[in-house]
Amino acid sequence: MSTYLGMPSIPVYGTGNLHASESFPKAAHRELGNAQLRANLGHATHTIRDKRIAVVSELPDWEQLRDAGSAIKESVMARLPELLEQFEKTFTARGGVIHWARDATEANEIVAGLIRETGETEVVKIKSMATQEIGLNEYLEEQGIAAFETDLAELIVQLDHDKPSHILVPAIHKNRSQVRDIFLREMEGVDPDLTNEPARLAGAARAHLRRKFLTAKVAVSGANFALADSGTLAVVESEGNGRMCLTLPETLITVMGVEKLLPTWQDLEVFMQLLPRSSTGERMNPYTSLWTGVTEGDGPQNVHLVLLDNGRSAALADEKGRSALHCIRCSACMNVCPVYERTGGHAYGSTYPGPIGAILSPLMTGIQAEENNSLPYASSLCGACYDACPVKINIPDILVHLRSVDVDSKRGKKKIPTQMDVGMNAASWALSSGKRLGLLEKGLPLGRLAAGPDKKITKLPGIAAGWTQSRDIPAPPSQSFRDWWKKEHRTPEPDAAPAASQDQENQP
Amino acid sequence: MSAREEILERIRTALKDSPVAPEIPREYRAASQLDEEALIELLVDRLIDYKAQVSVVDNAEVPARIAELLADAGSYVVPTGLDAGWLTGLELEHDSRRRQDSAAAPLSVAELDGIDAVVTGSAVAVAETGTIILDGSPNQGRRAITLVPDHHICIVKTTDITGILPEAMRRIDGTRPLTMISGPSATSDIELERVEGVHGPRKLDVIIAR
Numbered sequence: 001m002s003t004y005l006g007m008p009s010i011p012v013y014g015t016g017n018l019h020a021s022e023s024f025p026k027a028a029h030r031e032l033g034n035a036q037l038r039a040n041l042g043h044a045t046h047t048i049r050d051k052r053i054a055v056v057s058e059l060p061d062w063e064q065l066r067d068a069g070s071a072i073k074e075s076v077m078a079r080l081p082e083l084l085e086q087f088e089k090t091f092t093a094r095g096g097v098i099h100w101a102r103d104a105t106e107a108n109e110i111v112a113g114l115i116r117e118t119g120e121t122e123v124v125k126i127k128s129m130a131t132q133e134i135g136l137n138e139y140l141e142e143q144g145i146a147a148f149e150t151d152l153a154e155l156i157v158q159l160d161h162d163k164p165s166h167i168l169v170p171a172i173h174k175n176r177s178q179v180r181d182i183f184l185r186e187m188e189g190v191d192p193d194l195t196n197e198p199a200r201l202a203g204a205a206r207a208h209l210r211r212k213f214l215t216a217k218v219a220v221s222g223a224n225f226a227l228a229d230s231g232t233l234a235v236v237e238s239e240g241n242g243r244m245c246l247t248l249p250e251t252l253i254t255v256m257g258v259e260k261l262l263p264t265w266q267d268l269e270v271f272m273q274l275l276p277r278s279s280t281g282e283r284m285n286p287y288t289s290l291w292t293g294v295t296e297g298d299g300p301q302n303v304h305l306v307l308l309d310n311g312r313s314a315a316l317a318d319e320k321g322r323s324a325l326h327c328i329r330c331s332a333c334m335n336v337c338p339v340y341e342r343t344g345g346h347a348y349g350s351t352y353p354g355p356i357g358a359i360l361s362p363l364m365t366g367i368q369a370e371e372n373n374s375l376p377y378a379s380s381l382c383g384a385c386y387d388a389c390p391v392k393i394n395i396p397d398i399l400v401h402l403r404s405v406d407v408d409s410k411r412g413k414k415k416i417p418t419q420m421d422v423g424m425n426a427a428s429w430a431l432s433s434g435k436r437l438g439l440l441e442k443g444l445p446l447g448r449l450a451a452g453p454d455k456k457i458t459k460l461p462g463i464a465a466g467w468t469q470s471r472d473i474p475a476p477p478s479q480s481f482r483d484w485w486k487k488e489h490r491t492p493e494p495d496a497a498p499a500a501s502q503d504q505e506n507q508p
Numbered sequence: 509m510s511a512r513e514e515i516l517e518r519i520r521t522a523l524k525d526s527p528v529a530p531e532i533p534r535e536y537r538a539a540s541q542l543d544e545e546a547l548i549e550l551l552v553d554r555l556i557d558y559k560a561q562v563s564v565v566d567n568a569e570v571p572a573r574i575a576e577l578l579a580d581a582g583s584y585v586v587p588t589g590l591d592a593g594w595l596t597g598l599e600l601e602h603d604s605r606r607r608q609d610s611a612a613a614p615l616s617v618a619e620l621d622g623i624d625a626v627v628t629g630s631a632v633a634v635a636e637t638g639t640i641i642l643d644g645s646p647n648q649g650r651r652a653i654t655l656v657p658d659h660h661i662c663i664v665k666t667t668d669i670t671g672i673l674p675e676a677m678r679r680i681d682g683t684r685p686l687t688m689i690s691g692p693s694a695t696s697d698i699e700l701e702r703v704e705g706v707h708g709p710r711k712l713d714v715i716i717a718r
Binding site for chain 2: 040079080101102230232246269270288291295317
């Protein structure tokens, strides 16, 4: 366990599965080579986009719900210490036990300790991003405890010894035939005539996990929401594996990030409308379970909650980035993202892929952690994620902010200026005055010369070579727009303002 | 410093710019304007969309309808607080197939696994989303009984149907053990297409009683 002396120095970053271990461009390049992956992702993301749009359009007050959701989350962040203390009181008063974990290691140790106290060596698990983030399954395995994932997609990933690639549908990168092949290969006692029909595959998962559910003594879960005023926890799911884990075992251990709180019961009516429509594109998900501590005679009698920081306080300390913590893990942003659609989730390295991952991961780990500084650039800044976000996180703004944090973090580190520094300085000189730009534009015919008779520049030198690696630059025009404008407007309108001076006024 | 103190201290330090908690704009709908017939129609439509089976019957016909739905069940369980009137169908009165469950005298998980069906009431329903909320009241019983048997027969009184979610949430006590059910167990995990029937009851029959 980490030991700390005296006052904490802020920020303290998160650990665990939050890092890209290779840069995004490199990982994306490899993933893009997988045609099957792209076909699977294209099909799945387009299916869900259509469903989401259909159910979102049904609600006349969708924008009002988003506004409320956004304000509630902003309020939670502003009042977080007070709400955490309130939640601790209400949850404890109903028989729950709270544990606090500074980082991934501490959370893993707490969970393993609680399981050991029960004397069990097997646990059933509900899909949870928090336990993915801290690498709980791997840690438990080292400790001799077997954790069985019970969500269908998590089961597919676990059986295939693969990694999740999507926060809602971890096996989104697999199609039905691949799933059948994994089941035939890895699932004990599976029907050898199993087809690739999704209903048959779901049936196979039911049969495979039934005995585990009925005999499990300990379950581990995440939580979608926690209500400060009542001490209530909520899990939103589809298959009933969540209900099995939350209802049948004697001991329930929930791991939840500190940012998941909502102030009051009333706030839940907003989020239970926003989340299902944004995530699976359903009016409501099949099952939602809510529990408040221990209920005598109904459900687990030992109820624990591990409250996890692991870099959330660091994200909160970034005034321009803290709204990333408003995320309710619906995955709408990745489903609409043109980058995610092509590269898939593995390219992002972290547990949190897609647009939200590209801001959340570096905010939680610090921009300088491993390759996480490449993530804020994994976007065309088209803004589709912002439009889709049910709590209106301005992801493009935070991406740009983090790019500047990245540039600033490198400033002054190298003595010799890089090509990028030289280029940016030159651009700064040229673009700060219309006259200078005009002077440079006199060089356009040189570009035409370089383009040659086929009117294409196919290879640029230095770092600009990256641009021409996969596309040509058309030959520049023989004159600049400003020269053309001047000529066009010289006569018969002698009083037209000269273009150059007008441009100067528009310069920042 | 304990982990608790340290995390709270980190968060307080992170908020040293003292952000102001905004007013929450609650301009979203708080109620629907539908009459009872429209509510029933909408709820039926949404339940069928989620592949639940629905029947709308008069109160007096509920016992017969339950008996009909249980015709093929080798065994079924009811919570002890289930409206006795609902089980007055001739074939149900002294039914040897029937088991009772309560928090005081619960059936084991293994016993529940051997039972084919479950009959319960419900706390409140939401027409717009096709959602039925169970709150563990005596007519709905422990959460396990509506989970382990493969066939759930759920009775919804028309007076318990609300139009939209906020109306329903305002009628229930959030600290009870709650289960919100919208159709039978389902998954969208394979190619994001919804398939009914995974771990929860694969068959959901809703009887709307007026």
